[in-house]
Amino acid sequence: MVSDSRPRRWRRLFIVLGSLVALLALAIGGGVTLVYVNADVSTVGRAEFSNELAIPPLASSRVRSDGTREFELDMRSGRTEFRPGQATETWGFNGTYLGPTLRARRGEKVAVTVRNQLPEASTVHWHGMHVPAAMDGGPHQMVQAGATWTPQWTVDQPAATLWYHPHPHGATEQHVRRGLAGMFLLDDDVSETLPLPKNYGVDDLPVIVQDVKFSGAELDSSHAIFRDVGFLGNQTMVNGTLTPYRNVGDELIRLRLLNASTARSYPFGFADERQFSLIATDGGLLERPAALDRLQLSPGERAEIVVRVRPGERTVLRSNKLAAGLDFWGQRFAGGDDTFDILELRAAETLRPSPQLPAALARPSTPDGSDSVQERRFDINLAGINGKPMAMDRIDLTVTRGTAETWIVHNNDGMPHNFHIHDVRFRVLARNDSPPPTELTGPKDTVFLPPNATVELAMRFDGPADPDTPYMYHCHLL
Known part of the structure; x- marks a missing residue:
């Protein structure tokens, strides 16, 4: 009598296939783990400032x-x-x-x-x-x-x-x-009458921050795996200078910070945790200086800060880890775990005295929401705003010249976004139904939105009106 061995062969086949699937799963899991472990970037303590x-x-x-x-x-x-x-x-x-x-x-x-x-x-x-x-x-x-x-x-x-x-x-x-x-x-x-540091290039410094990546001698524009937020470089430069230092000779130094990166947000601070004074945001001066030790700027945002230096010291402007409520995956792959030493300030042994910062700076110049004639809601995600992607031939809304409006902007995506409106400056009335933090109390034109965050903005549209040419509003993660 001849036995039928097909069931046994099928069992062997299923065992082999199961083993291959398990090995493949392990390989994929191991590859993802390896990518995750190596996804964060840091130049802290390694920048030579040469x-x-x-x-x-x-x-x-x-x-x-x-x-x-x-x-x-x-x-x-x-x-x-x-x-x-x-x-x-x-x-x-x-x-x-x-x-x-x-x-x-x-x-x-x-x-x-x-x-x-x-x-x-x-x-x-x-x-x-x-x-x-x-x-x-x-x-x-x-x-x-x-x-x-x-x-x-x-x-x-x-x-x-x-x-x-x-x-x-x-x-x-x-x-x-x-x-x-x-x-x-x-x-x-x-601005011209206030006793602020204002000698351009001396005690009043432009600080244009960008992240870059090189492939040989050329700029590498590739987007790394899982980094849906956009291009994220592995080093920073300021004003086109890698690992920069600046010799300063005044007690107070004004830094005009601009995040000119295309996707990366920077939680600015100093390596020694010193405080600095925030004096202006995107659209101009605050009512009064605000003492901070952290200031986050997303792409397109600006801020003016004044920092005090002591004779002969060196201090480093640093970008810290991002605390924006990102999830485990987003924190790593949206750049939230990345840290950078950005700029070293080197103070002279003898410093020119600087006048104290004034207690008051400028009167508010943006609407407070009390005279808004309309409220609009905008939901942002990767697919677009209010479910619509950008289209050059479409007008999404019309506003009346001379009127103020309140816009409620919500990020319903799992990744960070920000929101920029052309032509107008706005006031942040609330963030997540609470009063805005100090760094959002000045006039703004761009605002950061972590996942599931909501901001309430008040603005006035005072023209000039143009029936043929639109203004834009958009996420400034480029």
Whole structure:
């Protein structure tokens, strides 16, 4: 009699398949674990601070016969040597990387001649500027390769630290990452009379923070696995300078912080936990200085802080771990566990005395919500806002010139977002149904939203109205 061995063969087959599935699961699990363990980045304690901080020059300008102050910005490609002997392909304004600092005064008429010498179309958006929609520089004002754009407007807002950067639909991250960014400083009667550090490049320093990653000599723009938030680099630079230091000779130093990264948020502080004074947010001065030891800025946000240094000391501006309520996975892969030593300040042995900061700075200049005529709600997630992705030919809402509104913005996604509105400055009335923290009490145009967070914003739309050209609101994680 011959026995049938097929059941036994099937059992062996199932055992082999089961073993392969188990091994595959272990391999995948081990690979994910390995990626997780190695996903955080830190330069804390390892930065040599061997390069003197570059200070973007103040842009030259000329005043026309009608009083208009005119600037010129050429968008160029070139090569920049971030590291000795290694030239990197970059883009910049009036140079190979970043751009000059534009400066104007409230009440001045400003004109900018923008020439696009790049191999592709781009734009220049005046982030934080109250400006006519046709001059805003969003994706509706593309400047073709070889073309010139000449926006002009009258500066009509309080003193503030603003910035300019490209805004082409679908390519903003690439253009900013390549180096197209610069500061735009506004002055007014209040800022000029206050006893604040104001000697540009001496005791008043622009601090443009970006994260970068290199592949050989070139910038690496790849998005690492699981990092859905966007590009996250493995080192930082300030004003285009890697591991920078700055010699300072005054007791009080004003740092104009700009997060010009495309996706990374920075919880700024100092390595020795010293306090500093927050004097201004995105849209201008606070009512009074606020003592802090941590200040978080998401992409596009700005802040002005004043720090006291002692003779002969060195202190390091640091980015700490992000405390934003991210989940276990998001904390690691959205950059929440990353830490960086960003800039070293080296104080001279003898320092020039600085006047004490004034107790009062500026009166509030944003609506308090009491005269809002409409309330709107915006839900943000990876798919878009209120369920709609960006579309160049769609107008989502219309507002009435001269009226104030209250916008309630909620992040219903599992990843962090932020929210930027063109043209207007707003007041944060509440965060998660509670009064805003100190760092959100000044005038803002961009606000960070952790997962499941809600902010209530009050703003006024005072034009000018334009039936053909829209303003934008969007997440500024590029």
